Each structure stands twice: as structure tokens, then as C-alpha cells.
Amino acid sequence: MAGPRRITDKNEFLPDWLRDLTPNGSTRRSLAGKPYYRTWRKAVLSVFDNDEYWGTRVEISLPLPPHVNAELHAICERIMADKERVCGATDGETSADSYYSKMMMALFGRAVYDQIVDKWGSSDPKSVKAAEAFGEIYGNKLLALTWKASTVDLTAALKRMRDVFAGADADQARLLEKWAEDTFRAIFSVIVSGTAARQEVFARCDHALHHLVEFEKHEWPMADGLHRPTFKELFAFLPRVSTLLGHYPLVKDGANQGCSTCNEEHARHAGQQHSLAHSPHSPFVPQARTNTARQMRWF
Numbered sequence: 001m002a003g004p005r006r007i008t009d010k011n012e013f014l015p016d017w018l019r020d021l022t023p024n025g026s027t028r029r030s031l032a033g034k035p036y037y038r039t040w041r042k043a044v045l046s047v048f049d050n051d052e053y054w055g056t057r058v059e060i061s062l063p064l065p066p067h068v069n070a071e072l073h074a075i076c077e078r079i080m081a082d083k084e085r086v087c088g089a090t091d092g093e094t095s096a097d098s099y100y101s102k103m104m105m106a107l108f109g110r111a112v113y114d115q116i117v118d119k120w121g122s123s124d125p126k127s128v129k130a131a132e133a134f135g136e137i138y139g140n141k142l143l144a145l146t147w148k149a150s151t152v153d154l155t156a157a158l159k160r161m162r163d164v165f166a167g168a169d170a171d172q173a174r175l176l177e178k179w180a181e182d183t184f185r186a187i188f189s190v191i192v193s194g195t196a197a198r199q200e201v202f203a204r205c206d207h208a209l210h211h212l213v214e215f216e217k218h219e220w221p222m223a224d225g226l227h228r229p230t231f232k233e234l235f236a237f238l239p240r241v242s243t244l245l246g247h248y249p250l251v252k253d254g255a256n257q258g259c260s261t262c263n264e265e266h267a268r269h270a271g272q273q274h275s276l277a278h279s280p281h282s283p284f285v286p287q288a289r290t291n292t293a294r295q296m297r298w299f
Ligand SMILES: [Zn+2]
Pocket: 207, 211, 254, 259, 260, 261, 262
């Protein structure tokens, strides 16, 4: 049947993969009927159902956008790897109760398992509370394999740059907040577009922060000599969307200032045809350049 599908739809992606964690044959049917297992499974799926992206905003329809495909693949791979460990830990187990305990132990490891069972299960891993906790943790582990985690990282990266502006007044704080919001909104689509693009943006955020801190400590020479930067000067030094995406060098006057990454970037950018650098098909620096830049990072 064609049409939109959701990651948690019955007999589709996640429910299908989760079933692979359960035993074969009659033990599977027995386990599937147990209330603790149903609670656990429901808690895993709820993490995705309650997520504003996977739960409501995106229904999975064919053809899948590449980043959705990549994330589904990552989740599936993770569950298949877990399945190997569960299989090893439950070898020959025919009791559904024992299988479930061993499965949780294999999924979470002894320390987390004990912690959950002690806290929620009154030493029974099959209690409703423990099953809910196990399910929620596992669901969040899987969710962390998606772009979701990257949005948290991006917010944190932008915050680290804002934090350089210690002592900003209310108006300045608003300006910084708007910068962070606008930047987040513009870069978000790139973050979700794939792992390589994501890593590139985060590497550029790190490098921008590095120079921003330098600049704030007035180690970076300015046009009129060394002095403590004003808010305006420091704000002008904040990376913009176009620089974080690599359309322009991160630091405008950053050539020959002692940073090999920036020197490389400026040299490459100067040598690049402008139209090529700004081609809609390739908003990013070419891969070879990225690798060189990464190797040459000096902090
Ligand atoms: Zn640099």
C-alpha cells in the first residue's frame, strides 16, 4: 500500500526491527503477550511518537529523503548490532521471563540494568515502572542516532560563542539571541542533510569559537592596533551563516595571521571561481580541501 508511513507504524520500520530482538518460535509469541514486554515496546515507540519530527512532522513516504534514509539505516544497524549481543546472552533460553531479563541486561549492561531495577523495579525487571524506564532509555538511545542530537549540539555550539560576550547589556543580549536564532534556522537544514555536512559545520563552529575567544582576549591584531574589542567589533567577528557554511572564509582578515587553517582557506577561496564556490549543488568546500583543513587544524 502506497502512502505516508511513520517510523512507528505497525509492521514497518521500528516495530519490525524491535521484533528482531525477540526470540524465535513459541517463546516469541509468549514474550509478545507479556505485559512487561508490551510496556517496554510501547515506551520505545513513544519516544519517537512524542518527538516533534518523527512523531508528527514527517511521515515517511517514498522516495525517502537521503538524510531520513541515512538515519533509518543508522537505527536499524544499531538494533541489528544489539540483536547479536542479545542472541549471545539468551542462547537457548525458552522462558519468556528469563529471556526478557537477559535481553535487558544485554541491551543496557550490568550497571544500568541494576540501577533501573533497583530504582523502579523493587528488584523486578518485569515491573511496569522498570519496563517503562528501560523502554524510554532505549528509545532515546535510538533517537540520539538521528539529527535530533545534532540540533542540541548546534544550540550548544552557538551558545559557546554567545558566552564569549560576557557582560552584554539587554539590547546586546537580544542581538546575540537573534543571531543565534537566525543562524540556527538557516543552518538547521544543512545539519539534517547528512553526516559529512554536519561535521563540516561543527568543525567550522569550533574554529570560529577559537578565533572569537582569541579576538576577545585581543590577541588578534585589529586595523588600528591592539585594543580590547568593543561589543560592535566582537559582534562583527561572529561567524555568519555564509561563513559557517563555507561560502566565505571564517575570518574575513584571517590570512597570514598565524592560523594555517585560515591561511589555507583564504588561499583556496581566492583561487576558486566564485561561481563554483557558490554553486547551489555544492554549497560546501570540496572534500579534499576539508580533509586538508582538518589535518591542519592547530588547536
Ligand atoms: Zn583559523
